[in-house]
Amino acid sequence: VKVVILGQDPYHGPNQAHGLSFSVRPGIPAPPSLMNMYKELANDIPGFTIPQHGCLQSWAEQGVLLLNTVLTVEAGQAHSHANLGWETFTDR
Secondary structure, rough: EEEEEEEEEOOOOOOOOOOOOOOOOOOOOOOOHHHHHHHHHHHHOOOOOOOOOOOHHHHHHEEEEEEEOOOOOOOEEOOOOOEEEEEEEEOO
């Protein structure tokens, strides 16, 4: 692991979350939180080009750990599983 990027909880929309924080499967539009991350990277890293997709699988393969502090969520309800115990594992 070279870099750790922590998110809050999985995406709660249909077909968004797939196991990597902030990432979406190919063909799914990049959510606003990921677009914000892309914009910050473009501002901070010379030569960074904002991808036309939201799949971060290649980042994980290069040593980026993409982890949410809460690992599950109720469909359509952001942060609905906060304080159910996940933080015991992820906040250490």
